[in-house]
Amino acid sequence: MQVQVARLGKPHGIRGEVTAQVLTDDPDARFVAGAEFATRPARAGGLVVRSARWNKDILLLGFEGVLTRNDAELLRGTTLFIDAEEDTDDDGWYEHDLLGLEVRVGSETVGKVTGLRTLPVQDLLIVEDANGEEVLVPFVEEIVPEVDTEAGYVRLTPPPGLFELNRGEPGADAAEGER
Template sequence: MGSTKNDNLVLMGQIGAAHGIKGEVRIKSFTENPLDLAAYSPLLTNRANQTITIKKARLQKNMLVAVLEESKSRNDAEALNGTKLYVPRESLPQTEDEDEFYYTDLIGLKARTPDGEELGSVAAVQNYGAGDVLEIRPAKGPTDLYPFTKQSVPTINLAEGYLIIVPAVEVIVDDDEAFE
């Protein structure tokens, strides 16, 4: 099972460049503590019939450097570059309280305004470098992006399958007056 066609898989990391000549690889971990990624081993991948087993890992700057059972040489390590690492959602621990959740649990939630207007559903949680953003897919048209902050998204109700988004107030500037 290497396929990611199962919607119940959560992306946990991605293998990057080879490290050294003995088959070690760099891994970008998406876990809160990067070293925790090894605890989920063996990991499913986006490659057919391939799993990855982390034998040893150490933190180097913001990346893991790992010894993998599947990588014995630099050539093996180079061949794994770009491999995405997944675990089934049910393998992740339950969250402690109602204000804690996994981003994957937000996908598919209905998005509405405080007045009850339907905005669409959560298609993805993105981060382009300036913070997390919810991508909302309306019934028609292109997706909309909303900042994923407590101010913009004050309510998340996983049990009932919705979240509330407070859209930002639009400011309209008359172009003729803008630079007088």
Template sequence: MSESSSSTDPRYLIGRLGRPHGLDGYLGLYVDDEDLVYFQEGRVVLVEESPHTVEAIRRADKGHQVKFVGISTREHAEQIRGSDIHTTQRRDLREDEYWPEDLIGIEVRDVSGSRIGTIKSLITGGAQDRLVVDVAGASHEVPFVAELVPTVDLAAGYVEIEVIPGLIES
């Protein structure tokens, strides 16, 4: 374990620890593949609020396993089982990726530019991610795919959606 970080630094959730594996301190790691960059040997991550240095990471039958400096026994690993893992630095995004918190609250327009509502939340997983759009107090899920959401302009604070029959019912 090393380094400290200010409690005012932003925190970004990048994974969660599972159960211990073996006797030497490895833990299951639930992480999206694109966030594996945070688990390179020597990188510091926050396990809850405590900084931990990654000693090793390995592929397992069902995902990945991680070992931290100073966590050398199954008993030590058990103490942090189930903990959320955060970082204070965001990874670079691909052109078609967005941080969920950057989408929340922005305006939703149809492709002609008329205001429809605002993004209330983002549901991830399943066949595709879905935007939850608040339209006059009612929530509607819109698949977050290029065919239905052709424009995302975070700088201008809006997304455009292709409104097809049944997508947003009054």
């Protein structure tokens, strides 16, 4: 089985570097010169890291054989994978483990997991609620105390208002215009 560790974004500069959305908890160890990754869409021989550096909070990767901005543009949207055997993290879940799980608060189903956003401070579950709206839920034990992939659900104990955070308040624009 393969595990996704990054999604490549737009080119950066003129020397073939690309931005990377990091989907692993230890990018400094994972993305080093010589590291090899399988790709989707498939690329013969995968990709081998030539360089990795941080520009503020954005990881910039250079790959062997990708030397120009035009070469880098062809990588946009490519996902990088490793074999699951290479990853020894037993304390966490991968995005593919969580996708489609029911999201429950108490005994009520309030949505489903549609993604996982990996960030430096904490991860966020992306939940589609019953109205089809996206809600970002901090993936911390206090808010997500139970993940049962075999039974197909995650249980939340959300603080008041969590599911309203991503929505604008009704009338907020009108009230602002009255000032």
